Amino acid sequence: MPSLDNVPRQPTPPVELLFERYIRPGRPVVLTDLLDGQPLRVLDTQERAAEQLAHMVLGVSGNFANESLAGRWPERREMSLRDYLELVRQQPATRDYCYLETPPPALAGLYEAPQLCDHRGSGDTTSLVFLGNAGNYSHLHYDEDLRDVLMFQVFGRKRYVMMPPSASHKLHPLVAPGVVRTSDVCLQHMSQSEQLEFLRYAGAWDVVLEPGETLLMPFGYWHYVEYVDTALSVNFRMGRSAEVRALSALMPQPSVFMQALARHYSDETALSPQARSVLGSLLALGPTPDDDLLHRGVLDAFDALCAGSWDRPHALAFAALRGQVLRQPR
Ligand SMILES: O=C(O)CCC(=O)C(=O)O
DSSP states (O other): OOOOOOOEOOOOOOOHHHHHIIIIOOOOOEESTTTTTTTGGGGEEESHHHHHHHHOEEEEEHHHHHHGGTTTTOOOOEHHHHHHHHHHHHHHTTOEEESSSSSOOOOOOOOOGGGGGGGTSOOOOOOEEEEEOOOOEEEEOOOOOOOOEEEEEEEEEEEEEOOOOOGGGGOEESSSTTOOTSSSGGGGGGGGGHHHHHHTTTTOOEEETTTOOEEEEEETTTEEEEEEESSSEEEOOOOOOHHHHHHHHHHSSSSHOOOHGGGGGOTTTSSSSHHHHHHHHEEEEOOOOOOOHHHHHHHHHHHHHHHGGGGGHHHHHHHHHHHEEEEOOO
């Protein structure tokens, strides 16, 4: 599996160091031992997991990231782990996979969120489960909740490709209703050499995660996922700073401008007076049903904090997108 393989790996550092070196600056890292000692850690092959969790009930469907490209939200059907693995054995080309917002009790009883997930003290860490077969993939997208994510690989290998919001202008974000948070760039359809060339151009981070490893995906990052093997992961969606929580509540489906803007609040320990004042003005818009008002507020905040780092192609691409998120011209 060719990959840029440019994400550093290391044992989990002390929590302050992890925040300072990786989480606040938004730098991906693979932690090699984060869940060592937890019962889940020993289910590191499909066979071991199938033995212990054969009857665990899954919700199986088409892949949400891929279906949302077509503006669809796929129907899920219940199936045991054993039946899903049998489906994959009989139909290795299936694109059905399992995504669960609530880990089934048999799985949830095998792990606890590491304490560092709640280092910011918000007390609202959540955990999701992903299971898919070799050849499955999740189309390039970013997540709505603006949370840093720790993705733990239980068994099988998965490739994670990530790009920062500052690369959005290279990724042709789609902004039509129903396909938000999604890119028009189909990495899944590129040849290996085209793909690697594109990833270098976009400044991507790219790693194949092995069983037992945990990847830090900084919030707001674009990501594309390939299942190298039949693979199970659980993730921890970490507590956010008060500032990022407020931004997320203001715009629950963040536009590409909010995605970039929110990264300015990733280090709550070092906010400039300008960043605080921009945030105050934006939050004063409050929850509002007026989408245009909200988008304009976010664009003004984005201009105040992000525009200084634009080069010309960057500015032009964003100017085109700007028109698409606003219904009324300025
Ligand atoms: O691991 C996967 O299958 C998809 C993960 C993902 O896209 C996510 O966590 O948002």
